[in-house]
Amino acid sequence: MLGRLNHVAIAVPDIEVASAVYRDTLGAVVSDPLPQPDHGVTTVFIELPNTKIELLEPLGEDSPIAGFLAKNPTGGMHHVCYEVTDIMEARDKLVAAGARVLGTGEPKIGAHGKRVLFLHPKDFCGTLTELEEA
């Protein structure tokens, strides 16, 4: 079922500072910040040869990463995202195996304009796990 690792998301308190770390200190290719009000985050993508790092900064009052940053004020790894070819088939298999899908259980349109689901960290090695239909 699992395809490529689409990205690793790192939540950060200040996306300009974090971008400078990846661009200037680590010498990576870093995108401009993109506010995504519908998702409650501003995103920056670090382009690596084989995958991406997604930096996330809270945006607005009800950002879904606000709680994470309250617990991890200097930032930290927030989730991993794997690609699947058919997200409904993946969802149905996972639910049949006893895994919990967060929210309504229906895919939403994610920050890349594709259908995504988030899986409960307790069912996946303590790791918030996103599936994206590639």
Add this chain to the structure above:
Amino acid sequence: MLGRLNHVAIAVPDIEVASAVYRDTLGAVVSDPLPQPDHGVTTVFIELPNTKIELLEPLGEDSPIAGFLAKNPTGGMHHVCYEVTDIMEARDKLVAAGARVLGTGEPKIGAHGKRVLFLHPKDFCGTLTELEEA
């Protein structure tokens, strides 16, 4: 400086249970567990089309991941590992930029038999960051 994302490491309390999650629930290709007494961990690799997930279970009395699992008993994302072509050049540039290298500051031979360094999480977005000479 940054090359491929070599792996994302996930620390887990029980590597057999975690392997079953990735193999049976997520349908990934999962290696057999490999005890690595020199590193204080048992490892399992999840082979994805573009990179790897490394599952880590503590091994022995002084495992370097024991503290992490005490804080995160169900497991969690432990570190990311980026490839570099010249680890000494990378180390010298990072130190000149004010970044902290963990331990002695000299590369060690990592779990894959290659030279590695770990960078201080506080200098890299709250994320423990490993560099591996590819």
